[in-house]
């Protein structure tokens with residue numbers, strides 16, 4: 001910070017270079033340190049509203065069958081619905097209500113892991129608020145990021161929101177059972193996915209039946 | 225959509241910095257917003273003004289400079305504006321690639337941030 005030449009008797013310019021996104025990035029680093037220290041693998045699950053983030057987490061929990069050694073942070077604007085749904089699978093769940101914020105941030109996650117008892121937890125899923133725009137700008141400190149979209153959102157989701165998909169370690173196309181009814185060609189979305197983010201595997205799932213769930217676990221390098 | 229949280233951060237930083245420097249009135253601020261942040265300049269302006277109401281920075285002029293995206297290709301090392309490979313009108317939201325070799329493996333060198341540059345104040 002630098003205070004420069006008075007423009008008048010009492011007027012000063014403060015020149016600075018304050019990166020306003022840096023605070024979240026630094027808090028994300030702290031969260032990551034915390035996870036590493038406790039040997040927890042944290043997974044940020046992002047995606048559109050209703051794309052099946054909760055259903056997918058439920059299916060992953062079922063397959064992992066690790067009970068209380070998996071934790072879930074459920075982000076939601078105001079309700080506890082998703083937290084209740086996840087609790088049914090026997091995982092340790094904590095709810096974060098973001099109120100009118102459209103995304104989780106590293107600070108909220110930091111608070112949640114303060115409140116949550118993390119001892120004995122090996123894997124932590126963090127369900128972000130349904131949104132394909134904002135969560136991309138706010139890393140939480142997770143080791144991996146999954147972005148979930150679904151066939152009912154139409155054929156242009158990836159092309160319209162490349163920014164968030166570019167940050168994904170795994171891209172999931174859910175509700176694959178409905179592709180035909182939606183007159184949607186999943187291969188086209190896969191092609192977009194390859195183009196936007198060639199490194200991330202593109203996995204087709206049916207979260208209700210469990211199709212594609214082992215592939216997700218494999219790409220996250222979890223033993224099943 | 226994430227304008228509100230960024231604006232809160234901006235307002236807080238302006239007031240903290242002014243106080244730290246014994247300011248009694250903030251006249252204007254200068255922000256640089258990168259295209260890649262997907263922040264709406266109009267909304268940021270509105271929220272910052274709104275959040276500064278009732279403070280020593282109420283009514284301060286909010287100047288915003290948009291920083292255009294510049295990329296570096298990780299494949300051929302070309303640096304410059306990205307190439308938008310899509311129909312017109314989608315702007316920087318669209319998928320972009322290296323204009324030279326059309327690789328999508330590009331790094332954003334500029335235009336990815338939101339920076340508070342200057343606070344003009346009376347002390």
Ligand SMILES: Nc1nc2c(ncn2[C@@H]2O[C@H](COP(=O)(O)OP(=O)(O)OP(=O)(O)O)[C@@H](O)[C@H]2O)c(=O)[nH]1
Pocket residue numbers: 047048049050051052053054055056082129130174175176177178205206207208209
């Ligand atoms: N047919 C079909 N329906 C699915 C599938 N996955 C989820 N659903 C349904 O889609 C709806 C939304 O699923 P959720 O898991 O709540 O989606 P979400 O992304 O967590 O939603 P929000 O947290 O509200 O953004 C529910 O009615 C699910 O039963 C699927 O693979 N196929």
Ligand SMILES: [Mg+2]
Pocket residue numbers: 053054055082127
């Ligand atoms: Mg949900």
Ligand SMILES: [Zn+2]
Pocket residue numbers: 297298299300301302322323324325326327
């Ligand atoms: Zn290139």
